[in-house]
Amino acid sequence: MKKRFMKMKFFAAALGIALAVQAVPVHADSVHVAKEGDTYYTLSKQYGVNLNQLMNANPNIPATNIYAGLKLNIPASETMKAYADPAPVAISASLNVDSGEKVVEAWGKTFAYNKTLKVKATAYSSAASENGKWGAVDYFGNPLELGTIAVDPSVIPLGTKVLVTGHSFPGLPKKAFVATASDTGSAIKGNRIDIFVPGSPQSVSNFGFQDVELYFIK
Numbered sequence: 001m002k003k004r005f006m007k008m009k010f011f012a013a014a015l016g017i018a019l020a021v022q023a024v025p026v027h028a029d030s031v032h033v034a035k036e037g038d039t040y041y042t043l044s045k046q047y048g049v050n051l052n053q054l055m056n057a058n059p060n061i062p063a064t065n066i067y068a069g070l071k072l073n074i075p076a077s078e079t080m081k082a083y084a085d086p087a088p089v090a091i092s093a094s095l096n097v098d099s100g101e102k103v104v105e106a107w108g109k110t111f112a113y114n115k116t117l118k119v120k121a122t123a124y125s126s127a128a129s130e131n132g133k134w135g136a137v138d139y140f141g142n143p144l145e146l147g148t149i150a151v152d153p154s155v156i157p158l159g160t161k162v163l164v165t166g167h168s169f170p171g172l173p174k175k176a177f178v179a180t181a182s183d184t185g186s187a188i189k190g191n192r193i194d195i196f197v198p199g200s201p202q203s204v205s206n207f208g209f210q211d212v213e214l215y216f217i218k
Helices: 010-020 040-047 051-056 128-134 201-207
Strands: 028-033 071-075 095-098 103-106 109-124 148-151 161-165 176-183 192-196 210-217
Touching: 040 051, 040 071, 051 071, 103 161, 103 176, 109 161, 109 201, 176 192
Parallel strands: 109 192, 148 176
Antiparallel strands: 028 071, 095 103, 103 109, 109 210, 148 192, 161 176, 161 210
């Protein structure tokens, strides 16, 4: 995992307290008390609601700051039917590769790719101990989010979009997800990537070291 310098913890603590006492909007159908490892993605699948609708129902809670005990608003399920993914889970989670045509299908979408690369992957969180004085932002200063990966720019140029496959972790989409090489780390050298995963450092550390394959999508 990336080794970074410590930043001030007071602001993070104050922010966590402020978010924990948020008011529940009247449009919330129910309230979910977060457990270790919960993310907007996993909750959207658990409750069958659209990911963007779920995030919009919790405007004061960034994806990088979901922790055990935090209360999140779950939108009324009736309003979600028009937005829900109609594809069955078994189909949407499939991964099909046509190496001859250089296309890969994941989550019902087809991506053209120009090359693949097998790398060793680790994961990191938004914790101050992992992100140094600049805070929970990527190399360009953008907030860390699901789909951010840290790379060795000499191997994977910054700004490159890839489809990450072969991983296994509850905090990430199954089978595959699109990521952008927008961060770096002193320990990320050669065929290595570090995947940002929303959650506590303890839960993210369970990712360990995994062999994954990247599809460089166009």
